[in-house]
Amino acid sequence: MNTSNMIRSAEQNRAGAPMLEKSLLSLLSPGGRRGLSILIYHRVLPHKDPLFPGEVDRAEFSAQMAALASRFNVLPLLDAVRMSKAGTLPPRAAAITFDDGYADNAEVALPVLQQHGLHATFFVATGFLNGGRMWNDSVIELVRAAPDGELDATPLGLGRHPLHTLADRQRAIPALIGQLKYLPMTERLAQVERLAQLAGCALPDNLMMTSDQVRKLHVAGMGIGAHTVNHPILARLPDDQAREEIAQGKLALEDIIGAHVSLFAYPNGKPGEDYLPQHVAMARDLRFEGAVSTSWGASRGRPDPFQLPRFTPWDRSRLRFILRLARNLANSAQLA
Numbered sequence: 255m256n257t258s259n260m261i262r263s264a265e266q267n268r269a270g271a272p273m274l275e276k277s278l279l280s281l282l283s284p285g286g287r288r289g290l291s292i293l294i295y296h297r298v299l300p301h302k303d304p305l306f307p308g309e310v311d312r313a314e315f316s317a318q319m320a321a322l323a324s325r326f327n328v329l330p331l332l333d334a335v336r337m338s339k340a341g342t343l344p345p346r347a348a349a350i351t352f353d354d355g356y357a358d359n360a361e362v363a364l365p366v367l368q369q370h371g372l373h374a375t376f377f378v379a380t381g382f383l384n385g386g387r388m389w390n391d392s393v394i395e396l397v398r399a400a401p402d403g404e405l406d407a408t409p410l411g412l413g414r415h416p417l418h419t420l421a422d423r424q425r426a427i428p429a430l431i432g433q434l435k436y437l438p439m440t441e442r443l444a445q446v447e448r449l450a451q452l453a454g455c456a457l458p459d460n461l462m463m464t465s466d467q468v469r470k471l472h473v474a475g476m477g478i479g480a481h482t483v484n485h486p487i488l489a490r491l492p493d494d495q496a497r498e499e500i501a502q503g504k505l506a507l508e509d510i511i512g513a514h515v516s517l518f519a520y521p522n523g524k525p526g527e528d529y530l531p532q533h534v535a536m537a538r539d540l541r542f543e544g545a546v547s548t549s550w551g552a553s554r555g556r557p558d559p560f561q562l563p564r565f566t567p568w569d570r571s572r573l574r575f576i577l578r579l580a581r582n583l584a585n586s587a588q589l590a
Contacts, residue, residue: 289343289346289347290334290338290343290347290348290349290562291326291346291347291348291349291565291579292331292334292348292349292350292351292546292562292563292564292565293322293348293349293350293351293564293565293566293567294351294352294353294548294564294565294566295310295315295350295351295352295353295363295374295566296352296353296354296356297309297310297356297358297359298310298311298312298315298358298359298362298363298366299311299312299358299362300312300358300361300362304420305394305398305420305423305424305427312362312366315362315363315366316366316369316370317572317575318567318572318575319350319366319367319369319370319372320370320572321572321575321576322348322350322372322575322579323370323371323372325346325576325579326346326347326348326579327344327345327346327347327348328348328349328350328372328373329344329347329348329349329373330349330373330375330477331349331350331351331375331477331479331517331544331546332375332477332516332517332543332544334347334349335517335543335544335559335562336543338557338559338562339559348579349373349374349375350367350372350373350374350375351374351375351376351377351479351519351546351564352374352375352376352377353377353481353519354377354378354379354382354388354462354481354485355376355377355378355379355380355382355383355462355463355468355481356461356462356463357460357461357462357463357464357467359376359463359467359471360463360467360468360470360471361467364470364471364474364476367476368474373475373476373477374476374477375476375477375478375479375517376468376471376476376477376478376479377479377480377481377517377518377519377546378463378468378478378479378480378481378503378507379481379482379483379484379485379503379521380481380482380483380502380503380506380507380510381482381483381484381485381503382462382485383462383463383464383465383468384462384464384465385459385460385462386459386462387457387458387459387461387462388461388462388485389434389442389443389446390431390435391461392446392449392450392457393427393430393431393434393446393449394427395457395458395461396449396450396453396455396457397415397417397423397426397427397430397453398423399453399455399456399457400417400453400454400455401417401454401455402417402418403416403417403418404416404417405417405426405452405453406452407430407449407452409452410445410448410449410452412430412433412434412445412449413429413433415429415430430449434446436487436490438490439484439486439490439491465510468507468510468511469510469511472510472511472513477517478507478511478513478515479507479515479516479517479518479519480500480503480504480507480515480517480518480519480542481503481518481519481521482499482500482503482521483499483502483503483506484499485521486499486521487521487522487528488500488520488521488528488529488530488533489527489528489529489530489533493532496532496533496536497536497540500518500533500536500537500540501540504518504540504542515542516542516543516544517542517543517544517545517546518537518540518542518544518545518546519545519546520533520545520546520547520548522548523546523547523548523549523564524547524548524549525547525549525561528548529547534558534560534561537560538560542560543559544559544560544562545559545560545561545562546562546563546564547561547562547563547564548563548564549561549563549564550563550564550565567579
């Protein structure tokens with residue numbers, strides 16, 4: 255029986271699923287191989303969002319955390335970084351991370367993590383705290399709120415976008431974001447502001463965390479990591495401006511929580527495209543202990559602690575979620 259048939263059979267026969275989970279993990283990530291799987295999340299919604307049905311909600315996140323806790327050794331990321339440096343990671347080590355600083359991290363994700371006895375590290379872009387909003391969320395929310403008809407963004411060079419149906423809106427969002435993403439930061443923000451004016455709708459100011467919510471996560475024992483101030487693509491900035499973004503984000507968080515911030519996440523996080531070797535050097539110079547990218551995979555051996563890979567398992571069933579984690583470990587072992 256091939257792997258897909260094994261999964262389907264186990265999903266139909268729930269009593270057999272735990273045994274298959276163990277078998278898959280043993281097959282794809284043998285116990286002698288020690289790697290670190292770092293999961294990326296951004297939001298955990300209270301309920302499904304029709305615009306983004308694939309976005310994880312509370313129920314799915316809870317099921318994923320239960321599966322992760324049952325089959326992996328889930329560690330605080332800072333502990334995992336230190337263990338990785340020392341070569342003392344346990345088998346099937348994993349860490350949970352969140353990027354950007356959404357309010358639902360504190361409102362929805364934190365209680366679920368506490369319920370399952372798990373730790374996560376939250377990488378917060380400080381410029382959006384206390385009523386701010388990331389530029390891509392402005393695009394999402396203006397498309398969501400715009401009246402039925404057509405969003406004519408031709409005066410901005412961004413084309414015409416029908417908004418008659420949910421599917422129209424789902425197509426308009428990536429079309430607009432794709433055109434704006436790699437503009438210089440000030441130009442991009444100005445374009446988004448003009449686009450919101452064209453759409454003629456009010457945008458929410460409660461998407462991101464407050465300083466009190468960041469403190470709440472810290473007091474609950476969660477990790478707080480830096481993610482710059484304004485979430486720029488570092489490779490598109492002059493070096494002095496990039497360093498300032500990293501340093502000021504770190505200092506702002508240390509002021510909020512009253513503790514040292516030891517971890518950093520590169521915005522967007524693709525090596526060689528979103529950040530470059532000089533930004534890795536900056537993270538080292540600014541006294542971080544480690545930094546994470548969005549390069550797919552799991553860390554093996556004693557990897558560069560300032561370019562740790564992460565990934566997002568998107569599968570909805572518990573068994574497929576476990577399989578995705580196991581495959582991630584196996585693929586990393588082949589590349590090591």
